Amino acid sequence: MKKKILVSLVPTFLLSFVSLAGAQQPGKVPRIGFLAAPSPSFFSTRMNAFREGLYDLGHVEGKNISIEYRYAGGKLDRLPALAAELVRLKVDVIVTSSAPGAVAARNATSTIPVVFVTAGDPVDMGLVTSLARPGGNITGLTTHAPELSGKRLELLREVAPRITRVAVLWNPSNPSFSEMLKEMQAASKAHALQLQSLEVRSLEDFAAAFESITRGDSHAIIVVSDPLMNTHHRLILDLAVKHRLPAMYGGPEAVDAGGLMSYAPSFTDQYSRALLTWTRFSRVRSPLTSLWSGR
Numbered sequence: 504m505k506k507k508i509l510v511s512l513v514p515t516f517l518l519s520f521v522s523l524a525g526a527q528q529p530g531k532v533p534r535i536g537f538l539a540a541p542s543p544s545f546f547s548t549r550m551n552a553f554r555e556g557l558y559d560l561g562h563v564e565g566k567n568i569s570i571e572y573r574y575a576g577g578k579l580d581r582l583p584a585l586a587a588e589l590v591r592l593k594v595d596v597i598v599t600s601s602a603p604g605a606v607a608a609r610n611a612t613s614t615i616p617v618v619f620v621t622a623g624d625p626v627d628m629g630l631v632t633s634l635a636r637p638g639g640n641i642t643g644l645t646t647h648a649p650e651l652s653g654k655r656l657e658l659l660r661e662v663a664p665r666i667t668r669v670a671v672l673w674n675p676s677n678p679s680f681s682e683m684l685k686e687m688q689a690a691s692k693a694h695a696l697q698l699q700s701l702e703v704r705s706l707e708d709f710a711a712a713f714e715s716i717t718r719g720d721s722h723a724i725i726v727v728s729d730p731l732m733n734t735h736h737r738l739i740l741d742l743a744v745k746h747r748l749p750a751m752y753g754g755p756e757a758v759d760a761g762g763l764m765s766y767a768p769s770f771t772d773q774y775s776r777a778l779l780t781w782t783r784f785s786r787v788r789s790p791l792t793s794l795w796s797g798r
Contacts, residue, residue: 532569536589536615538599538608540575540582540730545756546600549774553598553620556775575604577706577734579676582607590615598777601730603677605630609641619643620777621770644773652683653690655751655766659723660694662764663749666722670699670748672712672739673727683727706735713742721748728753728767736760 537553539546554564562568571594573585586607589597596616597608605619609630617640619630625645631637659669671687684700691698699719701712716724726732726739736757743750743762752758752765 532567533596534592534594535568535570536592536594536597537570537572538582538586538589538597538604539573540577540579540601540604541733542576543572543574545733545736546574548756548759549600549770552771552774553777556777559775575730577731579603579674579730583610586611601677602628602630603730605641605643609639613640615640617641617643618777619645620773621645621768644776650686651766652687653693655725656687656690656694656696658764658766659725659749659751660696663723666696666749668697668699668719668721670701670716670719670721670724671727672701672703672724672732674704674729674731675702676704676731677729687725703731705731706738709735709738709742713746716748717746723749723751725751726753726757736762 537550557564557568564570571589571592573589575581575585582604586597586599586604589608590612594615596618597612598618598620599605599608600620602619602621602625605617605625606628608617608619619625619641620643625631625637625643626633630641631639656669660666669691671684673684688698699716699721701715703709703712724743726736732739732753733756736752736754737760739750739752740757740760740762750757750763752762752767754767754770755765758765
């Protein structure tokens with residue numbers, strides 16, 4: 504169990520972008536509004552990848568492009584106000600890190616382009632009309648792959664073969680988890696495992712959730728990736744160690760901080776490619792070509 508395991512996948516679907524907005528004013532430095540649900544500290548590695556992706560496209564923050572950052576600190580109810588603030592600033596595009604952020608941005612504007620970097624099923628959540636034809640002003644990359652739930656349980660069973668009951672820590676406020684939980688329930692039967700569902704909506708819920716794990720006689724834990732979980736991933740790590748629970752996390756940041764293992768997409772790759780869809784599309788159809796291609 505001391506060996507840390509990190510398996511990275513890229514089960515992403517590139518969505519075609521939508522024609523939007525008018526030409527950029529000469530001499531104006533374009534602004535990106537970055538809307539993130541977790542805390543800034545969690546996002547350092549992913550933001551570096553995002554800036555590297557911009558650099559590859561010829562854009563350097565502080566020189567020929569600017570970024571307005573807004574972080575919700577894991578509090579999803581703050582996202583609508585932060586999205587509205589970016590709209591009032593009249594940013595040229597809003598990039599958001601998660602499904603809740605994408606929903607907030609979509610509700611805040613129908614004209615400013617919105618690019619989501621990670622989301623569940625964008626069709627099921629009503630973010631886009633279809634993967635092939637998103638419609639409206641929103642598109643992006645999705646890590647929707649509920650079938651990974653079975654692999655996560657399988658890996659937990661490999662490192663802790665005697666487990667019979669697994670706790671699932673998740674945030675019911677996140678709209679993208681319903682199908683994932685269904686897949687996890689189905690996968691648990693295939694691996695002869697029982698699941699203990701633990702809902703966590705705020706920082707105050709974590710200690711009680713881990714006490715419930717002990718009372719419920721669960722032998723391991725799966726942490727479903729979410730802005731709340733990401734913001735407090737170090738607390739979750741400490742509680743897992745305290746309760747001597749092998750844990751599967753939703754992203755590599757937890758493993759880098761000392762967690763046991765993660766089985767997840769390559770989120771840094773997602774962030775480095777976040778605006779590539781926009782650039783490719785703008786070169787073909789959009790009058791914003793001068794804004795993003797810079798060539």
